[in-house]
Amino acid sequence: MYRIAALQPTAETAAGTRQTPLPGPGTATAPGHQQSADEDRAANAGVAPERSLAQRMEALRRANDIRSQRARLKRDLKGRRVQIHGLLLEPPEYLQTAKVFDLMLAVPKYGRVKVNRILTQCRISPSKTIGGLSQRQRHELVSYLRR
Numbered sequence: 001m002y003r004i005a006a007l008q009p010t011a012e013t014a015a016g017t018r019q020t021p022l023p024g025p026g027t028a029t030a031p032g033h034q035q036s037a038d039e040d041r042a043a044n045a046g047v048a049p050e051r052s053l054a055q056r057m058e059a060l061r062r063a064n065d066i067r068s069q070r071a072r073l074k075r076d077l078k079g080r081r082v083q084i085h086g087l088l089l090e091p092p093e094y095l096q097t098a099k100v101f102d103l104m105l106a107v108p109k110y111g112r113v114k115v116n117r118i119l120t121q122c123r124i125s126p127s128k129t130i131g132g133l134s135q136r137q138r139h140e141l142v143s144y145l146r147r
């Protein structure tokens with residue numbers, strides 16, 4: 001059986017009652033044994049460090065700002081007040097982590113099928129971000145959209 005919190009095996013008796021955890025990564029194997037710094041790091045590998053309330057609130061504020069800027073940009077694309085070509089060639093900072101697929105869907109007359117076909121022809125993954133586009137992909141996509 002596994003404990004969900006630490007994903008470490010536990011021992012069970014025949015009656016089905018849980019006993020002490022079996023030794024595993026990050027658990028002491030002998031009484032009085034202290035973990036070394038390397039063992040402690042290995043046990044906590046992949047765990048994000050704790051953030052203070054101020055850090056979490058700042059990250060939330062930044063994420064909300066980015067979401068609102070992207071929503072405004074998508075409305076401008078829909079209303080044809082902004083061209084996608086310039087955004088792809090020189091994307092603003094808040095657009096770097098946006099998906100190319102999602103941005104292209106905001107352009108009038110571009111639905112899922114057409115956007116997928118264009119991205120496939122330009123050899124771009126639908127999950128690619130704007131900031132992750134190579135210069136070749138960027139220019140090929142812009143030249144295709146200008147046709």
